[in-house]
Every structure is written in structure tokens, then in C-alpha cells.
Amino acid sequence: MPLVDVILAFVWVGLTAYVLFAGADFGAGGWDLLAGGAERGREQRGLIEHSIGPVWEANHVWLIFVLVMLWTGVPSVFAAVFSTLYIPLTLAALGIIARGSAFAFRKVSTRLWQRRLFGATFAFSSVVTPFFLGTVAGAIASGRVPAGIARGNLVTSWLNPTSVVTGALAVGVGAYLAAVYLTRDAERAGLPELAESFRRRGLVTGVVVGLVAAVGLVVLHADAPRLFTELTSGRALPFLILSVAAGLASLVLLWLRVFLAVRITAAAAVVGLLWGWGVGQYPRLLPGVTARQAAATDAVLAATIGAVAVGALLLVPSLWWLYATFQRGQQETATETTQESA
């Protein structure tokens, strides 16, 4: 296997982790906004803060990992994507600033108006960032980013049918994952009513996301026929099937209140979409540019793979410990962070 494929696999693993974890954090921002007034929404916001407070930064780092792998492994592709798509990427980046800081600020704020302001910022950027990152994915998937620096159209490359659908899909996926994850968190924290309300939202969002994905396929058919063909009759078909099956199973499991298992199927539905895209597009990264053509030299790829492998030995147990520490025994401290006093 060419070394660059290993790096691309890292990129895709990183992207998957980012969507599954940070995507859900972003999604929680939307639910946070819709939680209702200060009093009514307190419990729900407390749960959200409690669930993502310790982990959001670690979740966020996946994005940096993806960027670094891209500029190291396929530098010219990184340069082409970032120069042509600098508008949506700048907007996504501003959303990232707003979200991270607002969330951290709110955590230590005690006044109601501040918590409202930071909460609204958190929610606003929770929509902005996934949407624009989604449009970037759509731009690449529909072949609108040509090789070279700033060669693509600065506007239509990301403002087009495929990009808009993928942007909407990214927002929806985040909201859906968040609802699904929070259902279980609420249940474990002994908040059955909250679990129930997230279950309802999960069901609704799940259906909506499924519909958007279906519309997306139609759009792809017209706008990105090559990827459409791969997804519906080529190598990527198994992933599409996985996504659809897991998505349907998730709705059933949510309906039946099997909150732990639905986490896995909901994640699988998203993974199916992401990997379907990746496999469908491989080995062409940009129009006329294959992974091998864009690849860095073998010495760089080998050293990077080695560094990531060694890093993984440190990272995997650390991550496991992080999640294990905070998925256990939430009850005793759930009240500590829910004080939303004026």
C-alpha cells in the first residue's frame, strides 16, 4: 500500500472522530439554544455543559490533526483547497473561535445575561461552523476545487447545490448525534424527562437528516455524477447501505428507548456517509489530481506515520481514560455545574 494512503486513512479517521465527537458538541449548541428560558432550560443546559465540558477540547483537536495530516501528506491539495475556499474556511474558523471561547466563558460566568450571551454565541457558531465546513466538503466532493493556488471560483466553489446540501447535512448530523448521545447521558444522570425530550428530538432530527441525505443523493446525481455513480453502484455502495441501514435501525432503537445501542448505530450511519464519500472519491482528490500525484516524499510520509503511531500509543489510553472518567458516575456532580443563578 502506498504510504500516502496510510496518511489519507489517518485523515479520514481523524475526520470521522471530529464529526462523531466534535460534531455532536456543535449539535449540542443548537439544543442548548432551544432549551427554553433560563429556568426551564437550566437542567438541560447543565446536562450539556456537564457532558461536553471535559471533552470538547480533546474532540476539537481532531480537526487540527486532520489539517496537519493534509498539509504534510498532500501539501498541494491542502494549498489548493484552502486558497480557493478561503471564504467558507475563514467563516468556519471564526465560528470555532466563538464557540470554544463562549463555551469556556459561560462555564465560569455566574450572571444570567452573560450566560445568555455566551450561550447564544455558542449556539450561533454551532450552526455556522458545521455548515461552512460542510460546504467545503461539498466543494471538494463535486470537483469544484481545481489544482493550483486559488484557481477555483471564490464564490460558486462553495455556494452551489452540493455544498449547500452537505452544509445542511453537517448541521443536521451534529444535532442528531447530540440528541442521541444526550439521551443516554440524561438517562444515566437520572433525568428521565430530559431523556424523553432528547429522544423526541432525536427522532425528529433523524428523520430530517435522512430526508436531507436523500435529497443530497438527488443533488449529487445532477451536480456530482461521478461520486453519485460510485455511491449507488460502485465501491462506495456498501457504505451507503451501511448508512441507510444504521440510520433506520437508529430510529427504531430510539423509538424503543435503547439509548446505549443507538449511539453505535447513529454513529455508524454517519460513518457510512463519510467513508462512502471518501471511498467514492478515492484516488482522485481534486480534478485531475490523484493521491499519489499529490503525495509528499516517502521520507516525510514514513516519518509522519511513525510519529503518529508512537503518538497513538500515548493517545489511545489517555483518550480512553478521559472518556471513562467522565462517563462514570455523573450523578454526584451533575448539580454542581447546573447553577444558573442570576
Next chain:
Amino acid sequence: MVLLTAPATYADLVAARTQMALSLGWHIVLACLGVGMPAITLIAQWRGHRTGDPAYRMLARRWARAMGVLFAVGAVSGTILSFEMGLLWPGLMGVYGQVIGLPFAMEGIAFFIEAIFLGIYLYAWDRLPPVKHMLTGIPVLVAGVASAFFVVTANAWMQQPTGFDVAHGKVVAVDPWAAMFNPSTPPQTTHMILAAFMVAGFGIAGVYAVGMLRGRTDRYHRLGFLVPFTVAAVVTPAQLVVGDWAARFVADHQPIKLAAMEGLFRTGRGVPLSVGGIAVNGELRGAIEIPYGLSLLAHGKPNAEVIGLDHVPPSDWPPVNIVHPAFDLMVGMGLALLLLSVWLGWTWWRRRDLPRSRWFLRAASLGGVAAVVALETGWTVTEVGRQPWVVYGILRTADAVNPAPGLVWGCVLVFVVYVVLTIATVYVLRRLSRDSPAPAAPQEHDVAGYPVA
């Protein structure tokens, strides 16, 4: 989208550089606090654990809370930088991204570890036994220093690009290890990491110095001053030595940068050291000159030759009127902080106490500002002194910039966002420092009511 139809202009290059300078100049302060604060917090926590002194424990708790906010803001502002590498400098990253990718990959992993353990450290205060909890702070400290090291190696490479060849406009024969461990790496990384401890130490101490000036001289405030100040005071003399090493390195390897730092236009022997002054029409005016100073400092001999800007065409000169005053300011701040450190060291050695003069506290309350000024000006020397090159001697900044039109608007947007972010951060930190008493961890009931007002 009329704004985007005009072709990219010189203004776009200036905008890109301004945006980068703004984002990096902002992030670097947060990054320094992120590197330095864990050590200082852990010292306080450890002392608190050993002595049971609630003042130490309260300080550790407070600093940890502030660290959580600062780290979050530092993490997001750092992410913006990795975006900007591609948004603003695709000409650099598209070709050389692979050459400096390795240290960035390692930095990413170190940062990951830092984020993971910081999450555990901050949120598991009440879930882990005290010693175990304290141990989770160690990876935060180590990973913080490691990320600083890795990321600065990439910058060092931009100063001393090694580990690759260029053939037919393509980068070949890349040796990522040689690129990472380039000649500039040892002095630059050491200088930066020490600077981080100085910024964090003098910065936190300054906050408590202000409190003491306002009459809050209880044990809590004294310790809040002494712990970080001591860390910074220990580092400062070492920084002087390392700074000298870094300057000699520049003299040997980037003589034009040194010439800009010193405002030296003509190559010569027995060159004096010029302090202050302004460059007008190819000469430095109004500087205080110390005879043979520069020859001695740069090469250790009073009659050593020092290369001036005349060595290269003016199109290759860095902007002297930025680099020279920045360098003087950095050195001045460093020396002032050294003086302050010696002052405390002296009285402590004589009578185990702070200097009695209120002037000491007044000066110390500005120590954090001075350290930040030294940091920013030092970084200005490093980066502006490298101009007009982004990769020294190989790639010009103007050739690396994103040629897409409209970068000016991105710059304006980013400026507004950073202004808002600065206001919000300062506001939140001030609120945090006034929470009285700060919420303590369940394992620390005894410090919850500790009077800190």
C-alpha cells in the same frame, strides 16, 4: 460579491501579514500562559498538599480555573493559525508543508495529550484522590512544553531551512528530521520556552502585586505573588544567557537580520553597539553608541567584522525601523525584569522577606506587562527580521501569499473578532478573580471559606 472581483493587490499582502501578525501575536501570549501556568499551579498545589496550607490550595484552585479559560481561548486561537497557514500562505504550505509537517504532527499529538489531561485535571479535581489528581497535571505540563518545542522547530526551519533540495521547482530529497532539528532549533526553542515561563510567572505575580499595593497583604496574596515570581526570577538570568546565544546565532547565520536588529547599515570592524535611534536614508540617527559593543557581543572580539545591510541589495532588507526598536525594547524589558528578580533575590537572601519599598511592588505589578512586551517585540524581531523572506533566502513572503482577492476583508473581520475576544477574555478573567470565595473542590471543604477578599 463585487469585492472579490478585483485582483489581489499589495494591500492584500499587507492584509495577510497583518492578519497573521495579529492572530499569532494574540495566540503567543495565550500559548505562553498555557506552557507556564501548569508548572506554577502544580507547585502551589503540591505545596498545599504537603503543608495543608489552605492559601496554597486556594491559589492552585483559582489558577486552574483561569487556566481552563485561557487554555480554551489559546486552543481556538491556535486552531485559527493552522487554518491561516493555508488560507493566507498556500504558496508556502503547498510546497513546503511536507518539509515542516513532522514537527506539526508531533505538536498536534502533544497538544492532544495536553487537552486530554487538562480536561481530566480541571474536571476531575473532585473525582480523583489528591495525589493522583496532581499527577494528571504532569502530562499537561510536559505536553505544553513539548508543543512549544515542536512548533518553534517549524519556525526555526523558516529561519534556517535545511533538510530538502529543490529540483525543477519541486521539493525533493526531504529529510524531515534534518528540517526539524535545523541549526536554529536549539537556541530558538530554548529562548521561547523560557520566555513562556517568564510571561506566566511575571504575569500572575503582577496580578497579586496589584492586590498587595491595594492593601491585601494576607498570606494568600503574598504566596500568590511569591510562587509565580520565584519561578520567573529563576528563569530570567538563564534567559539572558540564552538570549545572548540566540543573538550570536543570528550573527553567524542570519547576518542581515542582525544588521537590521542593530540598525547597522555598513559592514565594518570594531562596530559599536547602537541603542535606540531611527533609520533615515540608510543611516541610523540619534542612537547611543557603545564603542566596540556590537563586535564584542556578536563575535566576542572588539575588532571582529560585523556584516551590515550593505551586504545585500535594499530589496532584501528587513524593515529596520521595526526590527531595531523591537530588539532594543526586548533587551530593555529583559534587563528590567532581571533587575527586579535580583532585587527580590537579594532581600530574600538577607531577610527572608519581600523588599519593603512599595516601589518594588509597583515595578512588579508591571512585570507581567514588561514580559509580554518583551515577548511580542522578541517575536517581532524573529519574524519581521526574516523579511522579505518567509523561508529565509528561499521563498519570499510575497510569493507565498494567497493571490485570491479580498483578503483585506478577512483581515478586518478577524480584527473585529479578536477585539471582541480580548474584551470578553479580560472581562471573564476579572470576574473570575473576584469570585469570593472561589468555588472549591469537594475534597477541599476547608479552603472554601478562606478569606480572599
